[in-house]
Amino acid sequence: xxxxxxxxxKIQNNQNLFFKLIIGENxxxxxxxxxxxxxxxxxxxTKRGGVYFSDTTVCKINVIVNDLKINKYLxxxxxxxxxxxxxxxxQAKNKKNxxxxxxxxxxxxxxxxxxxxxxxxxxxxxxxxxx
Numbered sequence: 001x002x003x004x005x006x007x008x009x010k011i012q013n014n015q016n017l018f019f020k021l022i023i024g025e026n027x028x029x030x031x032x033x034x035x036x037x038x039x040x041x042x043x044x045x046t047k048r049g050g051v052y053f054s055d056t057t058v059c060k061i062n063v064i065v066n067d068l069k070i071n072k073y074l075x076x077x078x079x080x081x082x083x084x085x086x087x088x089x090x091q092a093k094n095k096k097n098x099x100x101x102x103x104x105x106x107x108x109x110x111x112x113x114x115x116x117x118x119x120x121x122x123x124x125x126x127x128x129x130x131x
Contacts, residue, residue, distance in 0.1 A: 008092070008103065008128070009035055017101060021063060021121075022089040023073045031118070032064040033090075059125035061090070061107060066118050074121075077109045085109065088123060104129045 021028045039057050077086040085108035092101035107123035114120075 006037075008105065016095045017092045018095050019063070019090050019092055021065065021070075022091060023070065023077055023086070026070070026073055028065050028067050028070050030063045030090075031066050032062075034062045036060050061105070061123045061125060063090075063121050063123065064118050065121065068114075068117075068119060070119055071114065074109065074112055074119075087126075088121075090123075100131075102131045104131065 019030045019033050021030055037057055037059055077088055088107045088109055090105040090107060092103060092105075093099065094101060105125055106127040106129065107125050109121055110124055111122045112119055113122075
């Protein structure tokens with residue numbers, strides 16, 4: 001999966017992409033998106049409590065959304081009040097012609113931080129689908 005993220009980063013740098021976030025049946029355009037690959041302290045892939053899977057590397061994405069209406073959908077997306085994460089999809093679009101790019105990034109919400117005019121979401125990539 002980290003190879004896909006490196007490819008997406010290359011495409012993002014070369015093709016001037018923007019992303020929309022899809023949560024349930026709702027779409028939100030992102031004002032900022034940062035991607036990075038990090039190693040974890042886990043020494044081998046592990047399933048924790050039967051709830052989620054932890055690998056030795058994770059692909060993290062931080063996004064900023066200025067539409068505060070997204071807040072009402074976040075409690076359904078995060079582990080805690082729920083026993084499973086809800087998938088949050090990031091769809092890339094080309095800024096020049098507004099066409100979809102041929103991949104979707106499937107993520108899970110790990111945390112969020114809200115200010116008076118924006119929400120920052122911390123996501124972990126769990127799948128990348130080429131279309």
